[in-house]
Amino acid sequence: MARFFGKLIEHLVSKLSCDSIAVSAATKNNLESIGVESENIHIIPNGIDIERIEQTVPSSDGCDILFAGRLIKEKNVDMLLEAVNHLRQTVPDIKCHIIGDGPEKERLIGLACERGLLDNVKFSGFMGYDEIIACMKSSKVLVLPSTREGFGMVVIEAFACGVPVITVKNQRNAASMLVSEGTGFVVGTDAGELSDAIRTIITDGVLRKKMSSAALDASRAYDWDMMVSELTHFYMELIQDYHPIG
Secondary structure, eight states, rough: OOOHHHHHHHHHHHOOOOOOEEEHHHHHHHHTTTTTOGGGEEEEOOOOOOHHHSOOOOOSSSSEEEEEEEOGGOOOHHHHHHHHHEEEEEETOOOOOEEEESTTHHHHHHHHOOOOOOOEEEEEEEOHHHHHHHHHHHHEEEEEEESSSSOOOHHHHHHHHHHEEEEEEOBBBBGGGGGOTEOOOOOOOSSHHHHHHHHHHHOOOHHHHHHHHHHHHHHGGGGGHHHHHHHHHHHHHHHHHHOOOO
């Protein structure tokens, strides 16, 4: 029901303006699907405060794998837990840190308990932004197994921390468009495939260092100052083209 009303509001609001801003190509496609003309949609990605991220001190409590986000069905955190279960066979002391709250939390804790993963998986619940960034900086890989992301802020935040990212291939997951072979992996929605990708990154220090450098480079395209400048330019053009009626 909530999704139905969300779609209805999207459709109604899209009719109220001549121009729309989409944060990704996937979001643009979504707007087109509800009737917004392609030429009236402008893609301006979200930005991050790179300076703030650079100044954040890494957490002393490091981990191999980090997930940060709402614990909802679309995030597929259960697939991550199954991947950790696979990995434990060859990497017994693997550590996975799950940050976030949501309706799936109790079920996921139950699944971790059922699989005997409580020594390998830590659930932290809600954390402040700087705390999340500190944890991100002390992890080896960020995993985002979500099948639905309008942009994927956590991906570029991980990039700014020099952390490679693994996400999944899905047409509704815009985050998959942010990740390239140089900055991480895009895998199918299969726990075995996910575990193989995680193993590759956490056990190959040379590859991880290369990906870390590429991730840092990629993050600079999303600097907050650049996005604000682009957005300001967009609004100035709208003002110049505005012709009041009457």
